Amino acid sequence: MSIRLILMRHANSDWHLGVPDHARPLNTRGRQASTALGGWLRHNQYLPDEIISSTAARTLETCDLLKLDTQPRT
Numbered sequence: 001m002s003i004r005l006i007l008m009r010h011a012n013s014d015w016h017l018g019v020p021d022h023a024r025p026l027n028t029r030g031r032q033a034s035t036a037l038g039g040w041l042r043h044n045q046y047l048p049d050e051i052i053s054s055t056a057a058r059t060l061e062t063c064d065l066l067k068l069d070t071q072p073r074t
Contacts, residue, residue, distance in 0.1 A: 006046060011037075011065075013058040026061045038066035 011030030026034065041047070053059045053072035063072045 004046070006048065008037075008062075010054075010056070010059040010062045022055070023057050026058050026065075030058070030062070031065055034062045034065035035067070038068060041066065041068065 011026050011034045013024045013030055014027045016024060047068060048070050051063060051068070051070050051072040053063055053074055055074045060072065060074075
């Protein structure tokens with residue numbers, strides 16, 4: 001049995017004055033990149049059994065935009 005481990009970083013986000021780091025959302029480029037990466041992962045059958053994610057807004061937004069069937073575990 002082989003195991004494939006895929007490590008990903010959240011997509012691009014911006015610094016917003018007055019917004020705590022943990023609450024920073026993705027920017028337009030980050031949302032586009034997440035959507036494109038999700039399409040690539042699905043097209044190439046890289047479908048995870050499990051996703052482990054930070055609770056930071058930008059990481060959860062990245063996971064959501066990938067449009068994978070697996071929900072992240074935080």
